[in-house]
Amino acid sequence: MRQNVIDTVSAMTAALERGDIDTVMSFYTDDAVVAFEPGAPVRGEEQLRAGFAAFAAVKPDFRYDNGHEVMLTDDIAVHIAPWTMSGTAPDGTRITQSGLSVATLRHQADDSWKIMLDNPFGARLIA
Template identity: 45%
Template sequence: MKHAFAWLTALAFTLPHISTAQGETMTQDERAVLAVIETMTHSFQAGDIATVMNSYEPQATVVFEPAAPVSDPDMIAQMFTGMAALQPEFSYPAGHEVIVNGDFAIHIAPWDMIARTPEGAPVTQSGLSVAVLHRQPGGDWKMVIDNPHSARLLASHP
């Protein structure tokens, strides 16, 4: 038992800082990661695909459809352009979780989206976004992997 306590104490001092949710005290890196997500979301809603693409590393992978990752930057831009035409509006009702470890970070957040078909009919969708970000040589953060459909794994779990 004495060894377990010593091990847990040592582990507590070596773990990366974890922010359990938006609104709690966040480090500068955690705020910077969250800013990337917020900028990307607002730019996507505004149809500013150039700024959306600037949120990603050139070799990034985005999972637009479950189990169908896309890594070609031209295809990613084309997919965002097509989806922006639906005038999506996103909200993050449970907030954001950001975990930073050195030059890597993960962002996790449930999301809700309302959009409009070309005919004007409303479309709603919800999901769980999991994004991996990497600190760039200049200090900025960019997404490397973006999977907004992670919730499908939970739905298939008994």
Template identity: 45%
Template sequence: MDKMVKKIIVLVLFVSGYHSHAQSHRTLHKTMNVEEEKVMQVITKMTTAFHNKDIDGIMTTYDSSAMVVFEPERPISDKRELKETFLGAFAINPKFTYSGHEIYVTGDSAVHLAPWTMLGTAPDGTKIEQSGLSIAVLRKQEDGSWLMIFDNPHGQYLMDKK
């Protein structure tokens, strides 16, 4: 079997693996160092706040200049618009699970990658299921904490685009 086929099989097995809650911290690394743990805590805090419909908790995980891509090719940076979009998403009671986490830290920058699945219910009762690849970039703050500066839950978009 050639290397490319093996890589594809590994990727498919990874993406289709068992789903875990954000709090499980399962990563492709055997253990996380202190900075990777801090990054994971931001992701967990944001996901928990989202599940609890805690808009203030969500917003505290983002830098003041953060950009979020709620829809492919449509990034939002305006804080008011970010809040409104998150508040609108609460209407479907979305619950996110992740099948794993990859975290890479270099200096004051970090990248978090995570395949996700979202289950929700539209106001009319229609079940909604979506999945994707989350790509978040975080920056270390002067106090040693981390905040997201870029959040794209549709990192797979270019691969899916036909």
């Protein structure tokens, strides 16, 4: 099950890199909460789509070079992974960011996993 959680996060990330927002959304529960900015979580399909579209617009290239940690209990998983991202702003400026992704996923009846809480800026609390 641990690998299934990692595969879910990896597939969602790949869809985001392709700019495939419909597929990105398919990896999230209907009541998902996502922090597109540190300390500013949002919910609702419209806000999530807008946030993912903004990320996709920079043509992101995400890396999880330091691995993934997954903690499981029954139908809930916590996925923790340091990440780096490079991309290009609409004005051509190169963008680089990094952070610590902390996501909670719920096991679904069809045996898939869906993300319910997604905070890519978990490291901001570690000063």
